[in-house]
Amino acid sequence: MNLLKISALFLLLLLPCRGQFPSTDAPAPLKGVFYVSVDDAATIFVNGEQKYKAGIGESHSPEMELKAGDRVVVELRNDGDKRHFMLLFASSDQKSIVSFKHLDFRCVMGDAKDFTPDQFRNWKITKEEKGKKPGFPIKNYSEKLWGDIDRCSIAAIITPSMISQKPQ
Numbered sequence: 001m002n003l004l005k006i007s008a009l010f011l012l013l014l015l016p017c018r019g020q021f022p023s024t025d026a027p028a029p030l031k032g033v034f035y036v037s038v039d040d041a042a043t044i045f046v047n048g049e050q051k052y053k054a055g056i057g058e059s060h061s062p063e064m065e066l067k068a069g070d071r072v073v074v075e076l077r078n079d080g081d082k083r084h085f086m087l088l089f090a091s092s093d094q095k096s097i098v099s100f101k102h103l104d105f106r107c108v109m110g111d112a113k114d115f116t117p118d119q120f121r122n123w124k125i126t127k128e129e130k131g132k133k134p135g136f137p138i139k140n141y142s143e144k145l146w147g148d149i150d151r152c153s154i155a156a157i158i159t160p161s162m163i164s165q166k167p168q
Contacts, residue, residue, distance in 0.1 A: 027163050029067035030098070032091040033060045037134035037144075039084050041077040046070055048114030058134055063092060070158045071120075073113055074105075078150040084129050088140045090166070098162050099141035102128035108153035115155055126154050139167040 036042055036054040044052045044061065047070055052061035066089050076085055089098035106123035108115070129144040136142075141164070147154045 026068045027160055029065045030089065030091045030096055030163070031063060031065050032089055032096075033063055035060045035088040035090060035136045035138065037084065037086045037136070038076070039082055040079045042085055042087075043075040044087075045073040045075075045113045048073075050113075058136070066098060066158060068158050068160045068163065071114055072156045072158065073108060073115070073153055074155075075153045076147055076151070078146075083146055083150065084131070084134075084144050085146055086134050086136075086142050086144045088136055088138065088142045090138045090140075094138060094166060097138060097140050097164060097166050098158060099164065100145075100156060100162070101141065101143045102126045102145040104156045104159075104162060105145060105147075105154040106156070107147045108155050112153065112155070117157065120155060120157055123155065124148075141167070 034044060034052055035058070036044070036052070037058045038054050038056065040056050042054045043050060044054070046064070046066065051064055074085070074087065087100040091097070103125055105126040106120055107126055109123060126145045126147055129146050131144060133144060
């Protein structure tokens with residue numbers, strides 16, 4: 001009898017559970033705003049549609065929706081000495097954020113406002129810019145970054161791993 005219980009327990013331990021598999025559930029779309037810090041200018045496109053134009057300093061976009069799988073292109077312009085760019089998307093309830101790190105972005109080849117995943121895979125990763133991070137009103141994991149030249153475009157695909165709860 002004990003051998004039967006031990007065998008059954010052993011078989012149960014071998015069965016895979018849901019937590020052992022990668023999640024196929026895409027997070028729900030987020031309604032919120034982009035927070036942008038840029039020197040000198042940035043224009044943000046989501047899925048090929050212009051969503052926001054930011055001038056020098058810190059600003060935020062009008063409310064919009066963002067979800068996993070969305071494609072983001074940012075045209076960056078630096079007219080002078082220093083340059084920086086940092087991007088964050090925060091849900092309207094400020095419970096969830098989409099942080100953007102330099103490894104999430106690629107340097108766009110050409111003048112694209114949208115792209116395919118195949119194009120994205122072939123572009124090189126952007127560079128992280130060192131220095132003090134801008135003071136966005138919401139804690140986040142975003143990094144300062146830039147493309148390869150003063151006037152350039154960078155691209156990212158929103159992945160479920162970029163979407164997280166706001167840090168405390």
